[in-house]
Amino acid sequence: MKSIPPCRPIRRRGEGRFIAVLSRAQAEESTETDVQVESKVEEAFARVWNVLVWNDPINTMSYVTFVFQKVLKMDKATAERHMLEVHHKGKSIVAGENREKAEFFVHQLQAFGLQATMERA
Amino acid sequence: MKAAWNGGEESEGGEGALVLDFEGAEKEILFLSLTEIQEHYEADFEQLPAALKKYWSGTLSASADPELAEAAEDLKETRLAWRSDRLKALDRWLASDGILADPDSHRLRLDSDEIDLFLAILNDRRLTLAALHGFDDPVMEVNPASIEDNDRQRALWEVHFLAFVMEHCLQGLQGEEE
Numbered sequence: 001m002k003s004i005p006p007c008r009p010i011r012r013r014g015e016g017r018f019i020a021v022l023s024r025a026q027a028e029e030s031t032e033t034d035v036q037v038e039s040k041v042e043e044a045f046a047r048v049w050n051v052l053v054w055n056d057p058i059n060t061m062s063y064v065t066f067v068f069q070k071v072l073k074m075d076k077a078t079a080e081r082h083m084l085e086v087h088h089k090g091k092s093i094v095a096g097e098n099r100e101k102a103e104f105f106v107h108q109l110q111a112f113g114l115q116a117t118m119e120r121a
Numbered sequence: 122m123k124a125a126w127n128g129g130e131e132s133e134g135g136e137g138a139l140v141l142d143f144e145g146a147e148k149e150i151l152f153l154s155l156t157e158i159q160e161h162y163e164a165d166f167e168q169l170p171a172a173l174k175k176y177w178s179g180t181l182s183a184s185a186d187p188e189l190a191e192a193a194e195d196l197k198e199t200r201l202a203w204r205s206d207r208l209k210a211l212d213r214w215l216a217s218d219g220i221l222a223d224p225d226s227h228r229l230r231l232d233s234d235e236i237d238l239f240l241a242i243l244n245d246r247r248l249t250l251a252a253l254h255g256f257d258d259p260v261m262e263v264n265p266a267s268i269e270d271n272d273r274q275r276a277l278w279e280v281h282f283l284a285f286v287m288e289h290c291l292q293g294l295q296g297e298e299e
Contacts, residue, residue: 052183054183057251057256057257057258057260057261058247058248058251058256058261058280059244059248060284060287060288062288062291063240063244063287063288063291066240066291066294070237103181103192103195103196106181106196107196107199110179110196110200111203111241112237112240112241112244113241113244113245113247113248115180117180117181117182117183118181118182118189119182119183119184119186120186
């Protein structure tokens, strides 16, 4: 079965930057700055972000289990354990990922109507 | 209502389909619900009530992390794009030759690539009704007949009816897993 298609690709920071003609000194300085920026971007994306799902009164327990299996590829027992944690404790951390993947999961979970958010681990 | 998974070999296209058989007025009620959410998807975002604007804007992070400001905007754009994607699917299903339009048929057949979208749309209707009427845990536990306000009572019935349809779909999908 195909998964829900509506999520657009997530834009990476630094994409689509302007390229200009520079002097050698400017180019060297610019390269250093670029390297620093790239490294900061990589560092930011390498950090772990938690994906949380919050309890809500509308989504049914079986639907939440179904969505966890579908989006997060959990087996049924794991999906049910997280669903019960959401139900009883108000929230569950369902994934710990780099930023891009965490954003992707939040989008996918929200596409099914779940209250999903992300925060730094 | 009954729902059953029709396996790949027997189905058109070979990827399987979920077949829903409705009883009584179930299909008509579903048709009306989908017509309502179709109109909702068509509505201008700026004209929506505040509760629905908030719903469609979504929340990326509970902590309002400034590092996520741009990503939160991306999420909002994505959520708004779902409205148009889902509207296209509904326009197709509710068209005169669509799968939901035949008044004499009590059967609805969803191909495997339509099921997730169908569930998401039904759930959108439930969630937007709940957001609009402020349904919380206590309200979800009461008998809808005990609610005096007609609009709220009808909305709560509809939220429960659509949950009933979704539960049948999920039970039918268990046949796919087996």
